[in-house]
Amino acid sequence: MNFNTVGVIGVGTIGSGVVADLLLHGIRAIAVDLSEKSLARARAEILKAVRFAPMYAKGARKLTQDEALALVTFTTRLEDIRACEFIIENVTEDWEVKRPLYGRLDEIAPAGVCFGANTSCISITRLGGATRRSDKVVGLHFMNPVHLKPTVEVIRGHHTSAETLANVAQLFLQLNKEAIVVGDLPGFVSNRISHLFMNEAAFVFQDGLATAAQIDAIFRKCFGHKMGPLETADLIGLDTVMRSLDVLYDSFHDSKFRCCPLLRKMVDAGERGVKSGRGFYSYPGAGSMAENQPHEHE
Amino acid sequence: MSTNDPSQVKEVIRGFIANSVNIDALGDDENLFESGIVNSLFAMQLMTFIERKFGIEVGMDDLEIENFKSVSSTAAFVLKKLGGRPV
Numbered sequence: 001m002n003f004n005t006v007g008v009i010g011v012g013t014i015g016s017g018v019v020a021d022l023l024l025h026g027i028r029a030i031a032v033d034l035s036e037k038s039l040a041r042a043r044a045e046i047l048k049a050v051r052f053a054p055m056y057a058k059g060a061r062k063l064t065q066d067e068a069l070a071l072v073t074f075t076t077r078l079e080d081i082r083a084c085e086f087i088i089e090n091v092t093e094d095w096e097v098k099r100p101l102y103g104r105l106d107e108i109a110p111a112g113v114c115f116g117a118n119t120s121c122i123s124i125t126r127l128g129g130a131t132r133r134s135d136k137v138v139g140l141h142f143m144n145p146v147h148l149k150p151t152v153e154v155i156r157g158h159h160t161s162a163e164t165l166a167n168v169a170q171l172f173l174q175l176n177k178e179a180i181v182v183g184d185l186p187g188f189v190s191n192r193i194s195h196l197f198m199n200e201a202a203f204v205f206q207d208g209l210a211t212a213a214q215i216d217a218i219f220r221k222c223f224g225h226k227m228g229p230l231e232t233a234d235l236i237g238l239d240t241v242m243r244s245l246d247v248l249y250d251s252f253h254d255s256k257f258r259c260c261p262l263l264r265k266m267v268d269a270g271e272r273g274v275k276s277g278r279g280f281y282s283y284p285g286a287g288s289m290a291e292n293q294p295h296e297h298e
Numbered sequence: 299m300s301t302n303d304p305s306q307v308k309e310v311i312r313g314f315i316a317n318s319v320n321i322d323a324l325g326d327d328e329n330l331f332e333s334g335i336v337n338s339l340f341a342m343q344l345m346t347f348i349e350r351k352f353g354i355e356v357g358m359d360d361l362e363i364e365n366f367k368s369v370s371s372t373a374a375f376v377l378k379k380l381g382g383r384p385v
Binding site: 054055056062064145226 | 337338341342345361362363
């Protein structure tokens with residue numbers, strides 16, 4: 001069965017990317033967020049991604065603004081996801097936000113509908129436990145920018161069924177994406193490792209061993225990574241990185257995940273990376289995630 | 299700007315790029331993307347800038363990285379779009 005309509009709950013950076021990717025593959029999207037302001041921001045991001053997609057993705061569908069808008073519904077009413085055949089959730093990385101949301105989704109969505117949790121660190125098994133359909137809850141860890149990343153880390157919760165994974169396979173066939181299916185512990189594979197890099201890079205910066213540009217250059221030029229750990233942290237958002245580290249620390253009770261004090265201080269100071277205009281680097285004309293190139297922060 | 303003088307168009311584009319990535323020197327034909335000066339997503343920012351600055355529209359058929367790979371390429375694209383129109 002082809003998926004025709006997918007609900008996307010939370011249309012921040014990643015959620016907007018998911019919506020754009022759905023539209024580019026001819027799938028209708030119901031985009032839900034808390035406020036009209038958030039939806040307006042998402043609408044602009046989605047239209048920009050759709051517009052420029054043909055330049056970055058070979059064979060990407062060329063959609064006019066009107067064609068794209070005809071495929072998406074923006075709403076603040078969670079009830080509007082009733083007609084969706086699959087749900088992708090991308091709300092804030094906070095158990096106290098996600099837990100009640102999953103309870104409500106469980107009440108609203110038809111019984112057979114699967115929930116893809118686009119969480120950074122929170123266990124899929126734990127999210128599944130907030131519903132009466134834990135077999136239909138699966139982790140979908142999309143990367144930014146979603147429509148340009150061909151591979152997704154898929155997390156199988158303790159109760160996630162083979163049928164649910166088959167549904168994901170079908171959706172990904174339509175999106176032309178590959179899944180790497182892994183087991184479930186907080187942080188999964190990607191973030192459990194990447195956040196150690198970012199956190200330790202922040203400690204190295206805090207200790208004055210090197211500048212941010214030097215730290216990132218070592219990863220780019222010596223290791224061949226596309227981005228260094230500090231520019232990656234700025235792109236993700238330092239507040240998001242901090243919250244993910246806190247989840248990892250609380251989950252494993254392992255001191256290796258303790259958040260660097262400087263990172264926490266920067267978040268307290270409003271320096272959240274690209275989205276706030278300043279993090280380990282400064283970003284003139286801050287606004288959109290993809291629109292900025294870093295200047296080093298003194 | 300009062301003319302569509304190629305050298306002025308180039309300087310405006312060079313100024314925008316240099317200011318965005320904080321570099322001192324940028325050659326006319328230096329490939330922005332292959333050299334790693336910017337990542338390919340910067341092209342979106344550059345296109346948005348030239349649309350606003352020169353009052354042109356980047357159409358669907360113009361969405362080729364070749365059009366924006368260097369200062370020279372981007373200036374040539376802008377001048378082609380402007381035709382003989384002063385800016």
